[in-house]
Structure formats: structure tokens, C-alpha cells
Amino acid sequence: MDRVDKETRSRTMAAVRSTNNRSTEWKVRSALIRAGLKGWVVRDTRVFGKPDFTFPKHNLAVFVDGCFWHGCPKCRKTPNSNTSYWTKKIQRNWNRDKAITAQLRRSGWSVVRIWEHELCSSKPPIRRIQTKLIGISELVPRRRPIRVPTGAACRRKGK
Numbered sequence: 001m002d003r004v005d006k007e008t009r010s011r012t013m014a015a016v017r018s019t020n021n022r023s024t025e026w027k028v029r030s031a032l033i034r035a036g037l038k039g040w041v042v043r044d045t046r047v048f049g050k051p052d053f054t055f056p057k058h059n060l061a062v063f064v065d066g067c068f069w070h071g072c073p074k075c076r077k078t079p080n081s082n083t084s085y086w087t088k089k090i091q092r093n094w095n096r097d098k099a100i101t102a103q104l105r106r107s108g109w110s111v112v113r114i115w116e117h118e119l120c121s122s123k124p125p126i127r128r129i130q131t132k133l134i135g136i137s138e139l140v141p142r143r144r145p146i147r148v149p150t151g152a153a154c155r156r157k158g159k
């Protein structure tokens with residue numbers, strides 16, 4: 001059993017969730033900027049499912065899913081306490097994500113879902129967004145390199 005009461009726990013988890021969201025959103029934002037991609041909007045609440053990023057001109061929705069909350073098959077780790085509570089909760093999120101993706105696609109949107117863990121991998125997930133955009137429009141710069149700059153390169157850019 002958990003030592004903390006339900007209310008404290010849900011407050012703690014909400015805080016964890018919102019901090020994670022902010023930092024992953026920030027990582028994606030800066031990756032989009034570095035890749036030279038333009039025309040995106042952060043969390044447009046008018047779009048069904050409230051995608052984390054949308055490219056309205058291209059009808060492209062991008063979701064960045066936290067590995068824990070959305071049940072990433074690669075990183076899945078169910079907490080030892082209240083296992084059935086968490087399993088159900090994560091399953092619900094997983095089902096909702098699938099339903100949202102399907103509904104958006106039915107209404108003519110392209111959908112890219114990025115796992116939080118992909119943001120730390122050597123293969124930048126931004127490439128998937130870029131590929132989609134190139135598929136949709138010729139306006140997107142093809143040759144722009146999307147390598148993640150090192151610290152030195154970032155500093156030089158400012159001059």
C-alpha cells in the first residue's frame with residue numbers, strides 16, 4: 001500500500017506530469033526551430049484531441065507522448081503499488097490516443113506521434129515530421145540539414 005493518501009499522490013503526479021510536459025514540449029520546439037520548420041502552432045485547442053503541435057496549412061498534427069502516461073511499449077514500467085489503478089489509467093490513455101489519431105485521420109489530418117524517449121535518441125524524431133511535410137508540400141526546404149548542433153555550434157549561431 002502507498003503511504004501517501006490519494007489526494008497527495010494525485011497532486012504529486014499532476015505536478016510531475018506538467019513538468020515533464022513542459023520540458024518535452026520545449027525540446028520539440030527547439031528541434032523544430034533548428035530544423036528550420038515553420039508554420040507550426042503550439043497546442044491549438046480548436047483542433048480535435050489538442051495536439052501538442054499543429055501545422056495548420058498542412059493539416060499535420062504532432063503529439064509528443066510521455067512514455068509513462070501513454071504506455072510506451074519500450075519503456076513500460078508499471079509501478080509496484082496500486083498496479084491495477086495504474087494499468088487501467090495507462091490503458092485508458094492508450095485507447096484514447098488511438099481513438100484521437102483515428103478520428104483525426106478520418107477528418108483528413110496527418111498524424112505524427114513521438115515518444116518522449118525518442119527525443120533523447122540519436123535518430124531525431126523531427127525527421128518524421130519533416131518527411132510528412134515534404135510529402136504534403138513542396139514548400140518545405142528539402143536540403144536543410146537537421147543535425148542537432150553541438151554546444152559550440154549553438155553559441156556561434158548567435159553572432
Ligand SMILES: [Zn+2]
Pocket residue numbers: 067072073074075076115116117118
Ligand atoms: Zn518510451
